């Protein structure tokens with residue numbers, strides 16, 4: 173994995189199961205908040221699945237498109253786009269009524285300095301959107317941050333266990349879920365709260381950050397010594413297939429890979445492949461932000477890209493100075509300040 177073209181192609185290739193699911197969807201697909209790290213690749217995947225299904229359906233992306241390149245790239249692929257700020261009521265109300273909605277809007281980084289914005293985007297806007305799209309099915313992107321840090325020996329937080337968000341970002345994300353639930357119950361709107369833990373592609377994510385540390389000879393902080401990751405293509409595929417699993421009241425689903433990854437082990441795997449020495453600071457704490465996604469794997473199967481494959485690709489990417497997005501995950505954060 174060396175070039176953006178290879179990466180984009182891999183991310184945009186639908187499985188047969190996705191094509192089958194998309195072919196049985198009733199109506200077009202609307203992606204709200206499509207201009208971020210995941211949206212463009214999710215849209216391309218959805219478009220290819222629609223095309224392979226032979227059905228005539230539109231994939232429509234909505235975002236402010238702070239990065240206009242994303243909008244142009246999507247249009248070039250035959251994906252319709254609408255530039256809109258969903259916090260502006262006229263923009264929201266002018267959107268077409270679409271049966272299948274993937275809601276990806278969120279505000280994380282910078283939320284500690286702008287807490288009211290965090291609550292407005294993450295908790296208030298979902299209510300406006302749920303009310304506007306009351307006749308749709310909605311997959312609402314959420315986060316594993318709604319859980320407390322759990323014992324690293326526990327196998328991760330399950331959907332059946334309690335929530336315990338740490339800090340205002342995580343609390344506002346739980347607010348998003350609760351508000352979607354309120355409107356789902358009130359209006360009978362099928363919803364699925366999709367609790368994601370660390371999607372990765374070559375350009376960003378936990379694996380890239382640890383690999384860069386090792387490559388550049390910087391010590392890896394082990395305090396948050398364990399994490400979950402999932403290949404972004406698998407996360408996107410599951411999100412689209414979740415459109416067929418929305419319910420009233422909402423279904424809740426943890427979405428991540430099967431491993432509780434030791435960060436120490438991960439750094440050593442990178443070091444071995446890069447012929448470097450991994451250096452560390454601090455020691456592993458007993459707790460970390462970890463989700464148990466066994467239910468997701470039961471429904472959709474295990475992710476198609478394995479952890480070792482992601483590690484090998486990340487090494488190639490870093491050694492070849494592949495393009496990266498400068499958006500650190502801050503996965504080591506333990507107090508919820510993002």
Ligand SMILES: NC(=O)c1ccc[n+]([C@@H]2O[C@H](COP(=O)([O-])OP(=O)(O)OC[C@H]3O[C@@H](n4cnc5c(N)ncnc54)[C@H](OP(=O)(O)O)[C@@H]3O)[C@@H](O)[C@H]2O)c1
Nearest residue numbers: 205207208209210235236237238257258277278313370371
């Ligand atoms: N990536 C992960 O590993 C991960 C993990 C857990 C949860 N999540 C959640 O999953 C969702 C998608 O992830 P992501 O990494 O793609 O997030 P992201 O990079 O933050 O993308 C979300 C996008 O929403 C758009 N947006 C924000 N406010 C908007 C508004 N008022 N009107 C219209 N669009 C708006 C923004 O794009 P524009 O500025 O172009 O509009 C932004 O880039 C997010 O909610 C994220 O919090 C992601």
